[in-house]
Amino acid sequence: MSAAQTGAGRDLDGARIAVVGATGVLGSLVAEELARRGSRLLVVGRDPDRLATLDVGVPVEADVGDAAAGTAVAAAAREHLGGLDGVVNAAGVVAFGPLADTPDIVVEELFLTNVIGPLFLLRRLLPLLEESGGFVLQVSAVVAERPMAGMAAYSASKAALSASATALRLELRRHGVQVYDVRPPHTETGLAGRPLSGVAPRLPQGLAPHLVAARIVDALAVGQLDVGAGDFA
Known part of the structure; x- marks a missing residue:
């Protein structure tokens, strides 16, 4: 692992962290794990009913694909946490099938949720993260490394998210903000069935x-700023 792929470890006890996509299976488990380690959380999701079932953190109803989501998260962070030390983006959608059979609106939604929305979000949270010398962690996917036939648009969206993390790691270094790119292999979250x-x-x-x-x-x-699919073995 190169020096560019490692940084100072984070003290998670008392850390103020927003978990985006916290109503999803993986996002909710990340939130629970962070809470077990003492983090203070905002749990962000677009499903109010599922937000109400979470036992950790302050709920924030917001859709990552909405440019206003970052503004809502920033306001909640200042109000409830007094700032923000990090954001974990675990939101995501998937689609399958040949590109020729994939509707335009689906391609658009893949990129809005998986790439564009996270960039909108981060633009609005950067002032808080620069204040704290914080971090952003993007949950990408193995297809960013190994694109698959029948998943061209999805693979491209996750590769774009990973590319943005690599660029931002360099861009934000002088501001003291760490950027993590995590690309898990297939995980039994049920997302493939939806x-x-x-x-x-x-x-x-x-x-x-x-x-x-x-x-x-x-x-x-x-x-560990760069976590590839092989790092989960």
């Missing part, structure tokens, strides 16, 4: 979500 379009191909048994969530939080704790 695609925007198409039908999932036969996939190998995925990893247990709670193990992936713990590995993500471990990366924060030790300062």
